Amino acid sequence: MSAKDKYQGLLTLGEKLGIKDGKVSEENGVLKIKGEAKTAYEKDLLWDKIKEIGGERPSDIKANITVADDSVYHRHIVQRGESLSKIAKHYYGDPMKYKQIFSANTNILKNPDMIHPDQVLVIPKV
Numbered sequence: 861m862s863a864k865d866k867y868q869g870l871l872t873l874g875e876k877l878g879i880k881d882g883k884v885s886e887e888n889g890v891l892k893i894k895g896e897a898k899t900a901y902e903k904d905l906l907w908d909k910i911k912e913i914g915g916e917r918p919s920d921i922k923a924n925i926t927v928a929d930d931s932v933y934h935r936h937i938v939q940r941g942e943s944l945s946k947i948a949k950h951y952y953g954d955p956m957k958y959k960q961i962f963s964a965n966t967n968i969l970k971n972p973d974m975i976h977p978d979q980v981l982v983i984p985k986v
Contacts, residue, residue: 863891870909894924901934934983
């Protein structure tokens, strides 16, 4: 199995995320990938996928993933049924960090208990 075949799930994720300037090559059994993620969160998703497939320190892949917008962790589009605590749990693993999300979005949010579908929220770095 080639390294490209082994990491096909990573390449598919990159396409789904819309990674810009993506370049993929394989040399001597090592997959080399390069591209630009929109946010640090998307970069983290790619690295998590690399580790899921290749382990903590894979020797058969070299990745150079940059971030277009490093001013935020991510920009989240609110879906029906979400709350700030549910969103905080998703991104940070801690629902109580909803306060940081609220603070970063006081320009569009007046109450942390009132968010609406299709609002775009800044998910700050913490």
